[in-house]
Structure formats: C-alpha cells, structure tokens
Amino acid sequence: MSETARPVVRSFAHLSDEAVVALLARSDESALAELYDRFGRVAYGLALRILRDDKLAEDAVQEGFLTAWRNADRFMPERGKASTWLLTLVHRRAVDLVRREDRRRAEPLSETVEPEASGSAEDDAWLRFERERVQSALKQLPDQQREALELAYYGGFSQTELAERLGQPVGTIKSRMFTGLARLRELLAEPGTGDAAWKPTPYTT
Amino acid sequence: MEANALHDLTAAYALDALDSEDARAYETHLARCERCREELAELSDAAGALAYGTETPVPPPELRARILQQAARERPNVVPLRPRWVKPVAAIAAVAACTAIGLGIWAASLSSKLDRSESRLARQERVAQIVGQPGSRTISFARGTLVVAPSGEAALVLRNLAPAGNGRTYEAWIAAEGAPEPAGLFEGGGVVAVPLDRPVPEGATVMVTKEPAGGRKSPSSQPFAIVRNAAQS
Numbered sequence: 001m002s003e004t005a006r007p008v009v010r011s012f013a014h015l016s017d018e019a020v021v022a023l024l025a026r027s028d029e030s031a032l033a034e035l036y037d038r039f040g041r042v043a044y045g046l047a048l049r050i051l052r053d054d055k056l057a058e059d060a061v062q063e064g065f066l067t068a069w070r071n072a073d074r075f076m077p078e079r080g081k082a083s084t085w086l087l088t089l090v091h092r093r094a095v096d097l098v099r100r101e102d103r104r105r106a107e108p109l110s111e112t113v114e115p116e117a118s119g120s121a122e123d124d125a126w127l128r129f130e131r132e133r134v135q136s137a138l139k140q141l142p143d144q145q146r147e148a149l150e151l152a153y154y155g156g157f158s159q160t161e162l163a164e165r166l167g168q169p170v171g172t173i174k175s176r177m178f179t180g181l182a183r184l185r186e187l188l189a190e191p192g193t194g195d196a197a198w199k200p201t202p203y204t205t
Numbered sequence: 206m207e208a209n210a211l212h213d214l215t216a217a218y219a220l221d222a223l224d225s226e227d228a229r230a231y232e233t234h235l236a237r238c239e240r241c242r243e244e245l246a247e248l249s250d251a252a253g254a255l256a257y258g259t260e261t262p263v264p265p266p267e268l269r270a271r272i273l274q275q276a277a278r279e280r281p282n283v284v285p286l287r288p289r290w291v292k293p294v295a296a297i298a299a300v301a302a303c304t305a306i307g308l309g310i311w312a313a314s315l316s317s318k319l320d321r322s323e324s325r326l327a328r329q330e331r332v333a334q335i336v337g338q339p340g341s342r343t344i345s346f347a348r349g350t351l352v353v354a355p356s357g358e359a360a361l362v363l364r365n366l367a368p369a370g371n372g373r374t375y376e377a378w379i380a381a382e383g384a385p386e387p388a389g390l391f392e393g394g395g396v397v398a399v400p401l402d403r404p405v406p407e408g409a410t411v412m413v414t415k416e417p418a419g420g421r422k423s424p425s426s427q428p429f430a431i432v433r434n435a436a437q438s
Contacts, residue, residue: 032276036269044268045261058268062275069276080246084253088221091256095221127261134258152222153255159217160224171213178216178248185251 017082018075025072032069039083040065041123043090049154050094051101060097064090091153098156137187145180148173215241219248279345331400332360346432349397351411353434357404361411363430366393369415376416377401378424381409390420407436 012020012034020038023031043064047057067089068075075085138146151157151165159177163170211234217223218231235241335341338354349363361377369375369392377399378385388401388411405411412428 027280029273029277029280033269033273036272040264040269041261042256044264045259046256048262049259054265058264061264061268062272065272066275066279070279078246079242080249081253084250087253087256088249091252092221127257130257131259131261134254138255138258149220149255152217152220153252154259157222158224159222162222174213174217177220177222178213181216181219181248181251184254185247188251188254 018077021068021072021075021082021085024069025075027069032065035068035086036065039086041127043087046087047090047094050091050098050156056097056101057094060094061090063093067093095156099158134188137184140187141180141183145176145183148176149180149184152177212238212241215244216248219245219252328398328400332362332398335360335400344432344434346430348413348430351405351432351434353405357406359401359405359411359434361397361399361401361413361432363397363399363413365395366397368393372418373415374418374420376414376420376424378412378414378428379403379405379409380412381406385410385412385424387420387422390416405434407434409434 012023012031015023015034017035017038020031020034024035040061043061044057047060047064048054051057051060064086068086075082079085138149141149147166148162151162152159157165159170159173162168162173166173211231214223214227214231218228223231235245332352335354335358336343336352338356338358340355342353344351344353348366349361351359351361353359366375374390375393375397376390377388379388379401380386386403388403389399391397391399401411410431410433412424413430414424414426414428416425
C-alpha cells in the first residue's frame with residue numbers, strides 16, 4: 001500500500017499555474033513555495049500599493065497565500081486563471097485591511113517608488129514589461145473610467161464610497177467600472193500573444 | 206435586490222468594490238446565474254491584470270519563510286479512506302506539528318457552549334485535563350484534532366458532526382498492531398470532545414465509525430475519520 005505515496009515533485013517549471021494549484025490542494029508545501037515564487041512579488045507590490053505600509057502589506061500577502069493553501073480544492077479552472085484566483089485572495093485581504101485601517105489616500109502613488117532591492121534580472125525585466133503593458137492599457141481608457149478602476153482596485157474604495165467621493169450616482173460609477181474593465185480586457189488581449197487561446201491543462205496523476 | 210441590479214454588480218465585485226452586504230447578495234445570485242459566472246470570469250482576469258500595473262519591490266525574504274512555516278503548521282494530517290481499512294495504514298501524510306490555532310478554535314467553542322448534561326461535562330473536563338498535560342501533542346486532520354498526552358491518554362475533538370441518527374451512535378476505535386479496539390461511544394454535535402477509553406500508542410490509528418446504539422466490539426462500517434498518532438520526528 002505504500003506505493004500510493006506520491007513521489008515528491010521537485011521541479012515545477014513545466015507545470016502550468018493551474019497544475020501547481022492542483023498540487024496545492026493536496027497539501028503539497030513545495031507547490032505553495034512555487035506559487036509564492038511565481039506571484040509573491042506581484043502580490044506584495046499590489047498589497048503595498050493599496051496599504052502603503054510594509055507590515056500590513058506582508059500581512060495581506062501572508063493571509064492571501066494561506067487562504068489559497070486552505071482552500072485550494074475550491075479553485076475551479078473553468079472560472080478563471082489560477083493567477084487571478086490567487087491575486088484576488090490577496091487583493092481582497094488588502095482591501096479588508098485598508099477599509100479597517102482607513103489608510104486610504106486619494107492621491108495617486110508618487111512615481112518615485114523605485115524598488116531598491118532587485119530580484120533576478122529575468123523577473124525584473126518581465127515585471128517591468130507587464131507593468132508597462134497594463135499601464136499603457138489604462139492610459140488608453142477615458143479618464144473617468146480609469147479613475148473609477150484605479151480608485152476601486154488600488155484605493156480599496158467601494159462603489160458607494162466612490163459615488164460619494166466623486167459626487168456621482170452609484171449607477172454611474174457602476175457603469176464606469178463595467179465599461180472600463182471590459183475595455184481593459186480587450187486592450188490586454190493583444191492578438192498574437194496566444195493568451196486568449198490558452199487553455200489550462202488539467203492536472204492528472 | 207432585483208436580479209437585474211445584481212447582474213450590474215459583476216464589475217464592482219471583480220474589483221472588490223462592493224460593501225460586504227452587497228458582496229454577499231451578489232455571491233448568492235452568482236450561484237444561480239450562469240451568465241454572471243461567465244462574465245465574472247472574464248472581468249476578474251482583467252481586474253487581476255491590474256495587479257501587474259504597480260511597482261514591484263522585492264518583499265522581505267522572511268515573508269516567504271513565514272508563509273511556508275505557517276502552512277506546514279496547518280497541514281492537515283489526512284489519511285485517505287481505504288476500502289480495506291483493517292490493514293494498517295501505510296501511506297500517511299506527515300504529522301501536523303502542534304497546531305495552537307486548531308486548538309484555540311475548539312477550546313473557545315467548548316467554553317462558549319458548555320454542555321449542561323453531567324456526563325458530557327465530565328467528558329469535557331477529562332479532555333481539558335488531557336490537553337492540559339505538559340507535552341501533549343495535537344494532530345489535526347480533516348474532521349478535527351487528536352490530542353495525545355505523553356502517557357498515551359488521548360482525546361478526539363471533532364467538528365460539525367451530524368447526529369448519528371435513530372438507534373445509531375458514533376464509536377471511536379484504536380488500531381495499533383491488530384484489529385481495532387473500541388475506544389468510546391459519543392453523539393454528534395457542533396464541537397464534540399471525546400476522551401478515548403484506552404491509550405493511543407505511537408503509530409496507532411484512531412478511527413470513527415457509525416454503529417448501532419450501544420456500540421459493537423468490532424467496527425461494522427467504513428470509518429469516516431481516520432488519524433494516525435505518527436511518531437514524533
């Protein structure tokens with residue numbers, strides 16, 4: 001019966017994010033480490049942008065990853081990408097914290113926040129590429145839509161708070177968020193990247 | 206809120222921009238609305254992409270270690286159910302380390318809804334005494350926690366146990382070398398704390414089955430909870 005013991009997977013490089021999450025659902029700690037290595041930095045950057053405090057950002061990332069660890073069996077590949085699922089968990093936690101702490105500020109983050117310690121050259125290059133891609137897509141949105149998305153996603157404001165803050169009916173805010181997000185999706189799905197055609201590979205033993 | 210109004214919340218939900226009350230209403234709606242599920246999957250990926258639009262300083266290296274340590278502490282010691290459970294369970298997940306967290310949850314739950322019946326009260330005191338012994342270890346598994354004192358005295362704490370049903374009871378078993386031996390009868394409940402009737406040696410497996418009222422000498426059904434008192438590393 002000992003044959004049922006699974007061989008320890010040491011290298012995850014060939015696995016899709018979704019396959020790593022499938023291993024996570026089997027309480028495989030090395031899968032958690034892999035997931036952290038793939039998304040820890042983005043998650044931390046996001047939490048820091050929302051919370052503007054190192055310690056709180058670390059808390060949000062830790063709680064987000066541990067929620068993933070506890071609930072990996074609830075991840076459904078047909079409902080979206082694994083990266084989205086994980087980053088949503090971290091985002092939600094950061095938003096909870098910022099609402100509780102009420103640390104939100106309206107001003108956009110100053111552009112001078114440069115990462116002091118750097119990771120690997122590949123990570124740096126890739127993250128910079130992604131950042132520029134997303135920022136340039138955001139810049140293509142009408143100002144009001146971009147504002148609604150940024151304040152909601154990076155500021156942690158609820159739609160009700162946004163309506164008050166911007167002096168607009170909630171319905172207007174809703175429609176700005178919807179139109180903005182739908183347009184952002186189109187802008188990011190550049191033809192030729194293969195992203196749209198990509199299908200998660202189901203994990204099998 | 207009307208269904209149409211709920212459809213409109215998809216983007217706000219994807220951005221985590223709903224108040225908790227609206228978020229809950231939307232989640233309820235989502236379970237019934239295929240259209241919203243599809244739309245949410247698309248909009249969530251777009252929202253998730255926004256995470257990449259920020260500066261990405263390198264997080265402190267301790268963060269990674271802390272997450273992995275905490276995960277290891279929470280690692281469930283789940284043993285897959287086997288058709289022939291009588292055979293000793295060989296392939297078993299590593300023992301969870303002492304989980305202060307798991308313990309805290311049920312300890313709080315115990316004191317908050319202390320059972321009034323005397324036999325249960327006595328059981329709970331007995332469990333508290335086992336847990337309180339210096340050097341007691343807790344082993345978490347899918348259905349709850351096994352606490353083993355250095356003497357081998359042990360208690361099972363189970364969560365969300367449905368009533369066993371008319372004319373039925375839950376029975377705990379301890380399997381060391383040979384056939385499983387009965388270790389106590391108990392009822393269902395939100396948090397059930399059961400002192401076991403016999404000591405649990407290292408390497409032994411504790412199981413729970415549903416049996417006819419009064420219990421049996423040997424189990425008649427497949428166990429639904431299994432946890433092994435694996436040797437300390």
